Amino acid sequence: MDKEFEVLKEVAKRLAGDTVVSDYVRCGHVACALLTDKGNVYTGISINAKCGIGFCAEHSAIADMLKAGESRIVKIVSSSKNDVVVSCGRCLEFIRQINEENVNAKVLLKTGDVKTVDELLPIRWNLDEL
Ligand SMILES: [Zn+2]
Known part of the structure; x- marks a missing residue:
């Protein structure tokens, strides 16, 4: 795991x-x-x-990112108090819709492996299909 992911993981945890x-x-x-x-x-x-x-x-x-006028995610980590959790399908789609380039955003998995949004959500909802 690279240093950036280590920092993101620590912050989220x-x-x-x-x-x-x-x-x-x-x-x-x-x-x-x-x-x-x-x-x-x-x-x-999260708010439940x-x-x-x-x-x-x-x-x-x-929302925090959008307040600063940014939308391009490079790396993202989600975590419970105990360990990394993978983003749900709704969030992966949300990440993609915020900025199409976010399909290349790297997502840290619990195993320490890294996958792109595109790899985790290979078939996406398409506005052109309406
Ligand atoms: Zn989610």
């Missing part, structure tokens, strides 16, 4: 932790740290709310 916010909401079960092509790191945490209205850590990390 440090942010993760299951916190009770209210009777309805818990947060931080998963945290995400991403590196952009401009060399900046953005982070986010009743009725399935929460969102994944990748969503809030991407």
Whole structure:
């Protein structure tokens, strides 16, 4: 694992932790740290709310990135308090739709292997098919 992934993993793992916010909401079960092509790191945490209205850590990390006017992800790591977790299919599609070049974003897996978004989501929803 390269140094950048080590840093992203450490940052995400440090942010993760299951916190009770209210009777309805818990947060931080998963945290995400991403590196952009401009060399900046953005982070986010998951929010789990009743009725399935929460969102994944990748969503809030991407919102953090978009606030700074960036959209090109180079590397991304999601982690629970214990270990790296792979992004869900919804997040992989979200990452791709934010910037088409993000299909080349590298995703760290629990095994230490690295896959691109394209490898993890080879068949994607296509706007041209509507
Ligand atoms: Zn997700």
